[in-house]
Amino acid sequence: MKTIGFIDYFLDEWHAEKYPAWIEAASGGELRVAYAYGMTDKPGGLTNAQWCERKGIELLPTIEAVVDKSDFLIVLSPDFPEYHEELSRLPLQSGKPVYIDKTFAPDRETALLLFERARQSGTPMYSSSALRFAAEYETMDRDGIETILSVGPGKFANYSIHQIEPIVALMGTDVRQVMFTGTAESPALLIGFAHGRQATVNHFGDGASFGMIANYRSGNARTVKIESEFFQAFIRNLIRFFQTGEGAVDPAETVAIITIIEYGLKAAETPYQWLKLPTA
Incomplete structure (x- = not known):
């Protein structure tokens, strides 16, 4: 079994809630979300510790710890792309396959920066709706x-x-x-x-x-x-990316979308x- 680490702004959100069960089911149990990090607790929601306890996922204190322990990485924060640069800095230096959730970046400049970081370190990475x-x-x-x-x-x-x-x-x-x-x-x-x-x-x-x-x-x-069921099709594609290291989306398309x-x-x-x- 290969492990996936979540890196999020806060973990009590829809994508983090749904992805673990979908990934485990679609991979036949070969991939499992095992570790997670949240930058802050959700205002008015579950704390990161409460969320992890409920999901059976180990909460780690740093992004570095998640990167070190995981085979694959998902940077979430789907509604706060302004944090993607900070949250993905260490993942994009890791050489491990990284998926960055929608919306990839807050602007074109950041999108180009993230792709350049991934290129320099040889880290497979992609993003998509x-x-x-x-x-x-x-x-x-x-x-x-x-x-x-x-x-x-x-x-x-x-x-x-x-x-x-x-x-x-x-x-x-x-x-x-x-x-x-x-x-x-x-x-x-x-x-x-x-x-x-x-x-x-x-x-x-x-x-x-x-x-x-x-x-x-x-x-x-x-x-x-x-x-x-487009989310299930996406999850199957995400699993294929983790297994092969080959992203499904041309970076030029992602940069054009963000622009x-x-x-x-x-x-x-x-x-x-x-x-x-x-x-x-």
Whole structure:
């Protein structure tokens, strides 16, 4: 059996709660979350010690201890990506496979820094939204997409990645500009790709489902509503990464996704104006 260490801002959160049982089940017991570290206790929630006791996971006092004792590492903090640089510093020097949870980084500069740290130390690393692995997106033809209209729930800051990740996976990394077109209650972002191709990200209330319409040069369109078990597909991919050391996502795609999110937040300050994205 191989062990996984969690490194989190605080451990009492949805991803940390669900991943251990999913990983153990999907790996047939070959992988198990055995160790964990939390930077702070969740305000109003379980302490890290309480969480670990309830889950049967050993709480360790430092990130270094988790890195030393674990075969594989998961840096969580899914809703606090501003801590990913600090939480992943030692993991990315370890040479052990590291998965960094969504959203990978708070900005493009940090994303590039994290990939460079992993490269310098030869540490396998990747990050992704689980939505990338939805069966409905994976069966879509990527060739000839002219426009995409994407919809989903949640706030732009921490949920836009679930729409932007599939868009970039389908349309590529040649992103030129973004324009905010939504409202405070229902954010929307227009993404301009090379050769006039475009995609729109639309956020609605909690009752909204993830899905998209893709229009092709042929004049045909494809409509999908996400109903598959995308988290289970993601977990299977994560296990494959730990077993092989090969990440499923091109770093250029992850950097493009983070750049879109960073500049999308900036574009919200000046709606209906194009904001050019850096390309170098």
